[in-house]
Amino acid sequence: MARVEQRRIGMMGDEAVAYAIKQVEPDVVAAYPITPQTIIVERFSDYVADGLVRTEFVAIESEHSALSACVGAAAAGARAFTATASQGLALMWEILYIASSMRLPIVMVIVNRALSAPINIHCDHSDAMGARDSGWIQLFCENCQEAYDTAIQAWRIAEHPDVQLPVMVCLDGFVVSHTLEDIEVLPDEVVKEFVGERPLVRVMGHEGEVPYRLDPTGREPLSMGTFAMYDLYFEYKRQQEEAMRAALKVIEEVGREYGELTGRYYGLIDQYKLEDAEVAIVGLGSSMGTAKDAADELRDEGIRAGVLRIRSFRPFPTETVREALKGVKTVAVMDRALSFGGPAGPLMMDMATVFYGLKEGPTMLNYIYGLGGRDISTDDFKAVAQDALRAAEEGVEGLPVKFVGVRE
Amino acid sequence: MLHEGVRTCSGCGASLIAKLVLKAARKPVVVVSATGCLEVATSILPYTSWKVPWIHNAFENAAATASGVEAAYKALAKKGLIKEVPDIVVLAGDGGTYDIGFQSLSGALERGHDFLYVLYDNEAYMNTGIQRSGGTPRYAWTTTCPAGEVLKGKLEAKKPIALIVAEHRIPYVATASPSEPHDLIRKVRRGLEVEGPAFLHVICPCPRGWRFDPSLSVEVARLAVKTCFFPLWECRWEDDDMVLELTGPSKLIAEVPELKLPVEAYLAIQGRFAHLFRPKRMEPLIRQIQADVDANWKLLLRRAGMA
Numbered sequence: 001m002a003r004v005e006q007r008r009i010g011m012m013g014d015e016a017v018a019y020a021i022k023q024v025e026p027d028v029v030a031a032y033p034i035t036p037q038t039i040i041v042e043r044f045s046d047y048v049a050d051g052l053v054r055t056e057f058v059a060i061e062s063e064h065s066a067l068s069a070c071v072g073a074a075a076a077g078a079r080a081f082t083a084t085a086s087q088g089l090a091l092m093w094e095i096l097y098i099a100s101s102m103r104l105p106i107v108m109v110i111v112n113r114a115l116s117a118p119i120n121i122h123c124d125h126s127d128a129m130g131a132r133d134s135g136w137i138q139l140f141c142e143n144c145q146e147a148y149d150t151a152i153q154a155w156r157i158a159e160h161p162d163v164q165l166p167v168m169v170c171l172d173g174f175v176v177s178h179t180l181e182d183i184e185v186l187p188d189e190v191v192k193e194f195v196g197e198r199p200l201v202r203v204m205g206h207e208g209e210v211p212y213r214l215d216p217t218g219r220e221p222l223s224m225g226t227f228a229m230y231d232l233y234f235e236y237k238r239q240q241e242e243a244m245r246a247a248l249k250v251i252e253e254v255g256r257e258y259g260e261l262t263g264r265y266y267g268l269i270d271q272y273k274l275e276d277a278e279v280a281i282v283g284l285g286s287s288m289g290t291a292k293d294a295a296d297e298l299r300d301e302g303i304r305a306g307v308l309r310i311r312s313f314r315p316f317p318t319e320t321v322r323e324a325l326k327g328v329k330t331v332a333v334m335d336r337a338l339s340f341g342g343p344a345g346p347l348m349m350d351m352a353t354v355f356y357g358l359k360e361g362p363t364m365l366n367y368i369y370g371l372g373g374r375d376i377s378t379d380d381f382k383a384v385a386q387d388a389l390r391a392a393e394e395g396v397e398g399l400p401v402k403f404v405g406v407r408e
Numbered sequence: 409m410l411h412e413g414v415r416t417c418s419g420c421g422a423s424l425i426a427k428l429v430l431k432a433a434r435k436p437v438v439v440v441s442a443t444g445c446l447e448v449a450t451s452i453l454p455y456t457s458w459k460v461p462w463i464h465n466a467f468e469n470a471a472a473t474a475s476g477v478e479a480a481y482k483a484l485a486k487k488g489l490i491k492e493v494p495d496i497v498v499l500a501g502d503g504g505t506y507d508i509g510f511q512s513l514s515g516a517l518e519r520g521h522d523f524l525y526v527l528y529d530n531e532a533y534m535n536t537g538i539q540r541s542g543g544t545p546r547y548a549w550t551t552t553c554p555a556g557e558v559l560k561g562k563l564e565a566k567k568p569i570a571l572i573v574a575e576h577r578i579p580y581v582a583t584a585s586p587s588e589p590h591d592l593i594r595k596v597r598r599g600l601e602v603e604g605p606a607f608l609h610v611i612c613p614c615p616r617g618w619r620f621d622p623s624l625s626v627e628v629a630r631l632a633v634k635t636c637f638f639p640l641w642e643c644r645w646e647d648d649d650m651v652l653e654l655t656g657p658s659k660l661i662a663e664v665p666e667l668k669l670p671v672e673a674y675l676a677i678q679g680r681f682a683h684l685f686r687p688k689r690m691e692p693l694i695r696q697i698q699a700d701v702d703a704n705w706k707l708l709l710r711r712a713g714m715a
Contacts, residue, residue, distance in 0.1 A: 027479075027480055027483035027484060027487070028476060028479045028480050028483055030475070030476060030479070054483065054486050054487065055483065056479035056480070056482050056483040058475055058476070058479050058519065059519075060472065060475065060515060060519070061511060061512070061514070061515030061518075062511065062512075062515070064468070064469060064472070064512075065469060065471075065472035065475070065511070065512050065515055066472075068465055068466065068469035068472035068473050068476065068512065069472045069473065069475045069476030069479065070476055071465050071473060071476060072440065072463065072465065072472070072473035072474060072475065072476025072477040072478075072479075072480065073476035073477065073479055073480035073483075074476075074480075075463050075476075075477065075480075076438075076476070076477045076480035076481055076484070077480065077484065077490075078479075078480035078481075078483055078484055080476065080480070094466055095465070095466060095469070098465055098466060197489070206455075206456050214438050214461040214462075214463055214477065215461050216436060216438070216461075216481055216484075216490045216491075216492065216493065216494045217436050217491075217492075217494070218436035218437065218438070218460055218461060218494065219436075220461075221458065221459060221460055221461045221462070222461060222462075223451055223456035223458050223461075223462045223463075224461075224462065224463040224464070225451075225463050225464035225465055226451035226452070226453050226456065226464065227447070227448050227451045227452050227453060227464075228452075228453040229452070229453075232453045232454065
């Protein structure tokens with residue numbers, strides 16, 4: 001596929017998402033406003049009001065209903081989109097599992113925000129971590145450009161016949177959602193061609209093989225969202241897990257194809273100066289941009305630092321991460337969420353599993369940071385990297401969990 | 409539309425109502441079910457009772473799910489990807505409608521989605537084993553409002569759900585009973601024909617929860633109508649005015665008031681009201697129920713211009 005001429009537009013993260021969704025033009029958007037996601041809904045409403053999309057926009061009465069309507073719309077064979085944050089995602093929790101278990105390729109943008117209480121509107125990853133095990137693919141973006149790009153790619157990933165799972169595109173509240181950035185955008189027709197129409201998979205129903213939808217003619221009926229006991233439920237769950245595994249490959253494939261169009265390649269992870277790194281900072285989202293600056297400064301000071309940003313948190317790219325960190329002496333795992341009472345932060349638990357049972361592996365430390373929008377600076381990341389290096393030299397026991405930037 | 413051999417209890421009002429509703433349909437129908445007796449009993453894998461496309465999402469979101477289904481078909485039709493938008497019918501119980509699903513219902517009505525919402529009202533959470541709902545009538549026994557030494561069943565009145573829905577000013581609201589199948593089918597058709605949301609509130613006798621012999625289901629429903637415990641009516645809005653009309657036996661009772669049976673005829677055949685009669689007759693409570701029925705009936709007569 002040939003590289004396409006792109007335009008540069010100044011947009012905030014939320015606007016970039018709304019613009020991408022305008023270009024995709026899903027059949028149904030059902031959404032409810034919540035800071036810092038609101039701009040997505042507002043901008044998309046403008047597109048609807050100006051007749052720029054044929055989308056049925058359902059300005060619905062809650063997030064629970066927003067996702068419920070998306071389930072109905074996707075089951076009817078349509079493309080369905082919603083977006084939320086924080087409390088809104090928490091309210092959707094019940095339907096998250098239903099959407100993924102019914103294998104409905106819904107796309108939802110999460111503008112990451114801390115959970116109450118105390119009520120707080122700023123960024124951390126607690127909301128997305130609460131949805132970690134819900135069977136949704138979770139892709140974390142670093143900046144506005146990636147949010148735009150991922151909001152387009154997500155459809156192809158979700159609707160791939162080997163996947164058929166909903167996708168959450170996560171971007172950091174305010175840091176990305178409300179930050180103006182120069183964004184390269186594709187022409188509408190290129191986006192349309194890239195996503196195409198939603199392909200319907202065929203399934204074996206009670207009246208033979210039929211497309212997976214609520215057939216509007218009634219001639220190919222399916223019963224969707226049925227009741228399963230211990231004799232069949234487990235098999236459903238196993239299949240979902242296999243779809244997650246299959247998604248690892250699909251995310252890379254779609255990323256490559258998109259890269260050929262745009263010159264912007266995204267995979268499961270984003271590696272920055274890891275080849276010869278002695279210390280690696282591992283994390284999710286926008287703060288990894290800051291971590292990259294810190295790595296540059298550390299390198300100027302003679303410390304070989306690198307950054308590994310996890311883009312696909314679910315499915316978790318275990319092998320890819322292990323390979324990328326080969327030869328790294330010490331790893332600082334950054335968690336922007338807590339698992340209260342757990343052995344470490346949620347990302348750290350996954351990272352520890354990556355190296356579990358291996359004879360050789362890096363020293364690993366866990367740093368909790370940035371809860372409720374607490375800022376983290378390049379200096380903070382430099383201190384973290386130096387702390388991790390020191391710990392590797394002195395030796396550590398177990399999985400130390402430290403807090404960055406909090407009053408003791 | 410509904411296969412024989414549905415795994416509901418014998419004498420179940422819900423499967424009878426579902427059958428009648430689907431019989432009324434003339435276009436392709438897509439059914440959305442809320443979690444409940446009917447949903448569970450009709451969809452136990454690897455079997456299904458549904459000959460029509462059917463979806464169940466969760467308990468409190470049938471109306472939101474139907475909103476999405478309707479929006480999807482509209483969008484697909486606009487793009488020419490489907491030829492015709494089918495009729496969409498929601499089947500939900502009282503728990504999924506009066507209580508946990510009320511927000512989702514109210515929102516969908518306000519937005520004006522085109523579907524028929526059928527409430528099969530068996531007046532308690534029967535699927536979980538007979539717990540009180542906003543639809544449980546006063547002094548009825550349930551497992552969470554038992555008839556004890558001090559408290560005699562549910563102390564609060566039944567929520568007037570159909571009138572609350574009617575105040576959303578949607579095109580069509582009606583009540584129906586499986587004992588009057590022609591009236592019910594006509595109302596389903598009317599509900600499907602109107603543009604926008606329609607709501608049908610159907611009384612749904614439950615032998616297990618109401619404690620009566622399964623052979624009496626239709627008789628119990630008939631007595632609910634004859635005593636005016638559950639009057640039959642339909643309502644539309646014309647020139648910003650509610651036009652409410654009584655139908656079937658209820659219209660007849662309005663014209664010939666002597667036909668109205670005392671509510672005791674309805675209560676006495678159901679075990680859920682047994683504590684009002686045994687070991688001793690609780691006259692004030694029976695009178696209170698009669699007073700509730702009379703007040704509701706009077707209100708309807710006024711709204712129907714027949715007072």
